[in-house]
Amino acid sequence: MIIVRSEQEIFDLLNQCAEAEETGSSIYPGMIYEQGIKAAIEWLVGDIDNHPINE
Numbered sequence: 001m002i003i004v005r006s007e008q009e010i011f012d013l014l015n016q017c018a019e020a021e022e023t024g025s026s027i028y029p030g031m032i033y034e035q036g037i038k039a040a041i042e043w044l045v046g047d048i049d050n051h052p053i054n055e
Helices: 007-023 033-044
Strands: none
Touching (some): 007 033
8 A cells, every 4th residue: 555645744644633633523423433534544545536524
């Protein structure tokens, strides 16, 4: 499996996740944990182009 995202893109995503965790807010309150993991992995490997945390 090839990761197509840059280190910076992955770092930015991790920071967004950490911020949401710290504040207790989510722009996807109806999404289950597994859906979020699936979306992130699909984005990392290039299966989807949409950033998993689009605002």
